[in-house]
Amino acid sequence: MKQAIPEDGTLLPLMEEFYTIQGEGFNTGKAAYFIRLGGCDVGCHWCDVKESWDAEMHPLTSSDVIVENADRFPGKAVVITGGEPLIYNLDYLTYKLKERGILTFIETSGAYPLSGNWDWICLSPKKFKAPRPDITPFAHELKVIIFNKSDFKWAEEYAAMVSPTCKLYLQPEWSKSKEITPLIIEYVMANPKWEISLQTHKFLNIP
Numbered sequence: 001m002k003q004a005i006p007e008d009g010t011l012l013p014l015m016e017e018f019y020t021i022q023g024e025g026f027n028t029g030k031a032a033y034f035i036r037l038g039g040c041d042v043g044c045h046w047c048d049v050k051e052s053w054d055a056e057m058h059p060l061t062s063s064d065v066i067v068e069n070a071d072r073f074p075g076k077a078v079v080i081t082g083g084e085p086l087i088y089n090l091d092y093l094t095y096k097l098k099e100r101g102i103l104t105f106i107e108t109s110g111a112y113p114l115s116g117n118w119d120w121i122c123l124s125p126k127k128f129k130a131p132r133p134d135i136t137p138f139a140h141e142l143k144v145i146i147f148n149k150s151d152f153k154w155a156e157e158y159a160a161m162v163s164p165t166c167k168l169y170l171q172p173e174w175s176k177s178k179e180i181t182p183l184i185i186e187y188v189m190a191n192p193k194w195e196i197s198l199q200t201h202k203f204l205n206i207p
């Protein structure tokens, strides 16, 4: 039977939650509690968490319980990721986290309407289902995955849409990183408004 997901955000399909170090982007190196929500229809062929795609596979979990769990750890920051977390209304979850003084960070493709109250929005646009243009001014960080040479052009299109203070990152697609990373290095040296982001948690063998 299809699980009914209430629209008020009090129950969310939770794939996993874990306390670790943010491995990517601007907040790399900071302790954070990760909340991974199930469900995504963006369809990146290189997605490193395809097990997240089917929301039905992940139990509907009380947002209050998720907040309790997050508050057990000393690092008072959460990263809400997925799957595509913005499929869901995240107003309730982020309100409850902020009530406890926990910082709220999101990893999103931007393909769904923005909800929630965020201290940090990492927008990672995808060609397979482009972001809604209305999210771009709110991104604190643009993190474009580079799989082939044509992705640099795609990255520049989004850099032109985000706010002038938005941090700009190019991140090699993991399976192609041996070939792609030298191109990113060259690109960043020639275009220093960009920085490299590596998936450092994969090198550190942590979640």
Ligand SMILES: C[S@@+](CC[C@H](N)C(=O)[O-])C[C@H]1O[C@@H](n2cnc3c(N)ncnc32)[C@H](O)[C@@H]1O
Pocket (backbone or CB within 6 Å): 040, 046, 047, 048, 049, 081, 082, 083, 084, 085, 107, 108, 109, 110, 123, 124, 143, 145, 171, 172, 173, 174, 175, 199
């Ligand atoms: C798994 S996604 C979940 C959040 C959201 N759906 C998104 O794509 O932003 C988390 C981050 O991992 C990145 N990512 C996913 N697969 C990757 C891969 N194979 N190599 C590098 N980065 C990857 C995404 O671009 C995103 O920034």
Ligand SMILES: Nc1nc2[nH]cc(C(=O)O)c2c(=O)[nH]1
Pocket (backbone or CB within 6 Å): 020, 021, 022, 023, 024, 049, 081, 082, 107, 201, 206, 207
């Ligand atoms: N350590 C760690 N950092 C991350 N940054 C973004 C991740 C994600 O899958 O959203 C991720 C992840 O899965 N682990």
Ligand code: SF4
Pocket (backbone or CB within 6 Å): 040, 041, 042, 043, 044, 047, 048, 049, 050, 052, 082, 083, 084, 109, 126
């Ligand atoms: S949008 Fe994110 S979760 Fe969805 S397929 Fe792409 S990388 Fe994976």
Ligand SMILES: [Mg+2]
Pocket (backbone or CB within 6 Å): 048, 049
């Ligand atoms: Mg990941």
